Amino acid sequence: xxxxxxxxxxxxxxxxxxxxxxxxxxxxxxxxxxxxxxxxxxxxxxxxxxxxxxxxxxxxxxxxxxxxxxxxxxxxxxxxxxxxxxxxxxxxxxxxxxxxxxxxxxxxxxxxxxxxxxxxxxxxxxxxxxxxxxxxxxxxxxxxxxxxxxxxxxxxxxxxxxxxxxxxxxxxxxxxxxxxxxxxxxxxxxxxxxxxxxxxxxxxxxxxxxxxxxxxxxxxxxxxxxxxxxxx
Amino acid sequence: xxxxxxxxxxxxxxxxxxxxxxxxxxxxxxxxxxxxxxxxxxxxxxxxxxxxxxxxxxxxxxxxxxxxxxxxxxxxxxxxxxxxxxxxxxxxxxxxxxxxxxxxxxxxxxxxxxxxxxxxxxxxxxxxxxxxxxxxxxxxxxxxxxxxxxxxxxxxxxxxxxxxxxxxxxxxxxxxxxxxxxxxxxxxxxxxxxxxxxxxxxxxxxxxxxxxxxxxxxxxxxxxxx
Numbered sequence: 001x002x003x004x005x006x007x008x009x010x011x012x013x014x015x016x017x018x019x020x021x022x023x024x025x026x027x028x029x030x031x032x033x034x035x036x037x038x039x040x041x042x043x044x045x046x047x048x049x050x051x052x053x054x055x056x057x058x059x060x061x062x063x064x065x066x067x068x069x070x071x072x073x074x075x076x077x078x079x080x081x082x083x084x085x086x087x088x089x090x091x092x093x094x095x096x097x098x099x100x101x102x103x104x105x106x107x108x109x110x111x112x113x114x115x116x117x118x119x120x121x122x123x124x125x126x127x128x129x130x131x132x133x134x135x136x137x138x139x140x141x142x143x144x145x146x147x148x149x150x151x152x153x154x155x156x157x158x159x160x161x162x163x164x165x166x167x168x169x170x171x172x173x174x175x176x177x178x179x180x181x182x183x184x185x186x187x188x189x190x191x192x193x194x195x196x197x198x199x200x201x202x203x204x205x206x207x208x209x210x211x212x213x214x215x216x217x218x219x220x221x222x223x224x225x226x227x228x229x230x231x232x
Numbered sequence: 233x234x235x236x237x238x239x240x241x242x243x244x245x246x247x248x249x250x251x252x253x254x255x256x257x258x259x260x261x262x263x264x265x266x267x268x269x270x271x272x273x274x275x276x277x278x279x280x281x282x283x284x285x286x287x288x289x290x291x292x293x294x295x296x297x298x299x300x301x302x303x304x305x306x307x308x309x310x311x312x313x314x315x316x317x318x319x320x321x322x323x324x325x326x327x328x329x330x331x332x333x334x335x336x337x338x339x340x341x342x343x344x345x346x347x348x349x350x351x352x353x354x355x356x357x358x359x360x361x362x363x364x365x366x367x368x369x370x371x372x373x374x375x376x377x378x379x380x381x382x383x384x385x386x387x388x389x390x391x392x393x394x395x396x397x398x399x400x401x402x403x404x405x406x407x408x409x410x411x412x413x414x415x416x417x418x419x420x421x422x423x424x425x426x427x428x429x430x431x432x433x434x435x436x437x438x439x440x441x442x443x444x445x446x447x448x449x450x451x452x453x454x455x456x457x458x
Contacts, residue, residue, distance in 0.1 A: 050320045054458050068457065074322040082313025088249040100241045101323045103234050127252070143317065153320075 003182035009058035033197035034186040040203040042186035077149030083140035087129035102147035114142040134162035154185040190222035204231040242331025260300040272354035287418030302381030306389040325453035362420040372437040376409030383448040412437040
């Protein structure tokens, strides 16, 4: 069974086809770098995989289940453009809420564990609106990982992160990979993405330009993929 | 059990956020007070006139003030893309919706109960003679406003003109519930209890609540995800 199966997905915004016949499969434990220029459709595709938007045609299955199934969603960890934590709540309250929603055993304990892992335990009772940008980003990372998801969907995860948050995220991604989690990551930071990825999907204006295993050639010259398979 | 815990978690989250920011409760409470005050100066009604229109006046003020609270219900989730995190989680959309309804109901009940003494003072009316009945009517009618308002708050959350669209969509839908609430409140303010001749309005309110709660919880996932 594939971890993620994207089956002939189409998505329209009005008359504009944002995604056209997107079709690929991701095996358990694979890390896919989802590449493409701005407006190519990466975020739209990730939103459909996360179950935040329905495709006009086709379907997405995660471990054989529909993405809107409760059990399927329990496996997904999403780190999108926004930090997805509440400004008016404390760091601890935010994590406890999400731990409760994910039905994690002992939500308060799990929230504290993740505050410690992300170095936020000293400010656990501080309101998020009073946090620096870096602290907010680390909290967002903790929120995405605290239920130990087996499928991670990351939309430009390194964009606008500070050094400490990047280090935290890279450590967590390495751990997730070694634990066998499946990762789909859209990014513009080619070198970082290709170092982590086992597979690559390149999207050009809504359709797949390339999909396959990440080769040593791509790692040596990150621009190679765009030169050979990118949109003209 | 997990479903109920999720509903309570969302309700408490919203209430905690609102009590810390006070962004909608302050606006709606001051709006309701100002309207009650201005209308008392504008019309200077006699005691008999007040008894005749007390229900209408109160429920129009409550309906207008409620949109200031209901508008924020799902809009609160847009900041930092929190709605995406909730929709991607295993939280059922109906639990998210009912949690938000519960928080909105508590806020609206607080607003309405705070307005009653002010209404009594400005309009010189003894509103508490049928208080248990009045509380029941307010509770049922507030759930009607809440369920409709929260549903349309979800529907308009991604619209740029949601502050304008919500009242336009919500008020026509509220008419049956408002009619029942106005009729019953007017009777209760005049000291007349809920009896055989006006019980139909209470049944209408309860029926409205049941039907729209069932419809909204069934449809909310489609509304939020498309």
